[in-house]
Amino acid sequence: MNYQAKQDELDVKKWLESERKGADTCGEYEYCACCDKNAEYPCAAAAEKSAKSATAKPAAKTATAKSAAPKTASAKTAASKASAKPAAKTTAAKSSKTKSAAKK
Numbered sequence: 001m002n003y004q005a006k007q008d009e010l011d012v013k014k015w016l017e018s019e020r021k022g023a024d025t026c027g028e029y030e031y032c033a034c035c036d037k038n039a040e041y042p043c044a045a046a047a048e049k050s051a052k053s054a055t056a057k058p059a060a061k062t063a064t065a066k067s068a069a070p071k072t073a074s075a076k077t078a079a080s081k082a083s084a085k086p087a088a089k090t091t092a093a094k095s096s097k098t099k100s101a102a103k104k
Contacts, residue, residue: 006041006044007041007042007043014029031046031049031051033046034046
C-alpha cells in the first residue's frame with residue numbers, strides 16, 4: 001500500500017467533510033480507533049490496520065438487552081416507591097383520626 005497516496009486521499013476526504021460540517025472531523029471515522037497520531041501517515045496506517053482487524057476477526061456477538069442493561073430501578077418502580085411512602089402516611093393519619101373519633 002502506498003501510504004502517502006492513501007493519506008492524501010483521506011486528508012482530502014476529511015477536509016471536505018470538515019468543511020461541510022463546519023468542524024474538524026478528525027477522530028470521527030471508523031478507522032480512527034486504530035490511529036497513532038505520531039505515525040508518519042496516521043490515517044493511512046489506521047485505515048489499513050482497521051481493515052485488517054475487521055477481516056481477521058469475526059464479528060463480536062452483541063449483548064442482549066437484558067444482560068447489557070444496568071441494574072437500576074425502573075421509572076415505574078421508582079414512582080411506585082415514591083407514591084407508596086405518602087400513601088402509608090395517609091393511611092396512618094386516617095387510622096389515627098378513626099381512633100380519636102372512636103374515643104370521643
